[in-house]
Amino acid sequence: MLEILKSGGVWIIPIIACAVIATFIIIERFIYYRTIEKNEKQILSDIKELVKKRNFSGAKEYCRAVGTPLAAILGKAIDLHSLPISEIREGVTNEATLQLPKMERFLTSLGTIANISTLLGLLGTVTGNIEAFGVLGSGASMGDPALLAGAIAEALVTTAAGLVVSIPAIIFHNFYASKVNKKMIKMEGIAADLILLIEKLKSEANS
Numbered sequence: 001m002l003e004i005l006k007s008g009g010v011w012i013i014p015i016i017a018c019a020v021i022a023t024f025i026i027i028e029r030f031i032y033y034r035t036i037e038k039n040e041k042q043i044l045s046d047i048k049e050l051v052k053k054r055n056f057s058g059a060k061e062y063c064r065a066v067g068t069p070l071a072a073i074l075g076k077a078i079d080l081h082s083l084p085i086s087e088i089r090e091g092v093t094n095e096a097t098l099q100l101p102k103m104e105r106f107l108t109s110l111g112t113i114a115n116i117s118t119l120l121g122l123l124g125t126v127t128g129n130i131e132a133f134g135v136l137g138s139g140a141s142m143g144d145p146a147l148l149a150g151a152i153a154e155a156l157v158t159t160a161a162g163l164v165v166s167i168p169a170i171i172f173h174n175f176y177a178s179k180v181n182k183k184m185i186k187m188e189g190i191a192a193d194l195i196l197l198i199e200k201l202k203s204e205a206n207s
Contacts, residue, residue, distance in 0.1 A: 011124035011158045018117045019165045025106045025113075026172045032105075033179060036068040044190060047074055051197055056081055069099035070187050074194055081198050088198065092191045096184065103180045107173060114169035121162015128155025 043066055050059035056078055063075030076095035080088045 011120055011127065012161055015117055015120050015124075015158065015161045015165055018113045018120070018169075022110060022113045022117075022165060022169045022172075025110045026168070029106060029110075029172075029176050033176070033183075036070070036103075037183075040070065043068070043071060044074075047071075047078075048194065048197060051078065051081075051194065051201070054201065069103055069183075070190065072099055073187055073191050077191055077194050077198065085195060085199050085202075088195055092188075092195065096188060096191070099187075100180075100184065103183065104177075107176055107180070110169055110173045110176070114166045114173060117162045117165035117169065119162075121159045121166070124158020124162070125155045128152065128158065 047059050047062060050056075050062060059078045060075055063071040063078065073092055073095050077088055077092050080091045083091075
């Protein structure tokens with residue numbers, strides 16, 4: 001395998017660098033998404049129980065301690081509980097907007113790596129073909145076929161390496177982007193339920 005990579009020439013180096021970075025991003029995002037989804041139902045249940053008891057300060061501290069995007073959004077609703085419902089909804093929407101970049105972190109980089117890897121592979125193909133035609137044009141391949149074989153190997157190996165990096169990067173980029181969209185919709189729905197609970201408590205207090 002190492003010999004095959006060596007035959008890819010100079011362009012195999014940035015492709016390998018892209019592979020290392022893409023692998024780091026994929027693993028880091030996997031761990032992050034698993035972490036923020038852990039005990040989600042229990043967290044929501046605990047927050048609702050505190051709110052039902054009108055322990056808003058305790059609920060806010062709980063949200064800060066959890067530290068997930070969902071907890072931050074719910075914490076904003078709790079923080080604004082004394083304001084009109086319309087202002088609570090606006091505050092929750094603004095908080096969701098602030099949390100989105102945290103959930104999308106590195107996804108743009110992963111998409112860029114997917115594109116760059118393909119282009120680097122293509123560039124290696126072009127330079128390899130240029131070298132191959134140069135060898136043919138000079139007639140050197142007649143005396144040493146290894147020169148022509150080396151140029152062709154560079155063209156093929158860089159193309160394959162670029163695709164090997166690009167394809168998984170595209171798959172995980174799209175998978176994670178879809179996951180973030182679904183997560184945001186779900187969190188907004190959960191926040192809406194909490195706002196309804198706050199509205200109900202307000203109505204009971206005024207009646």
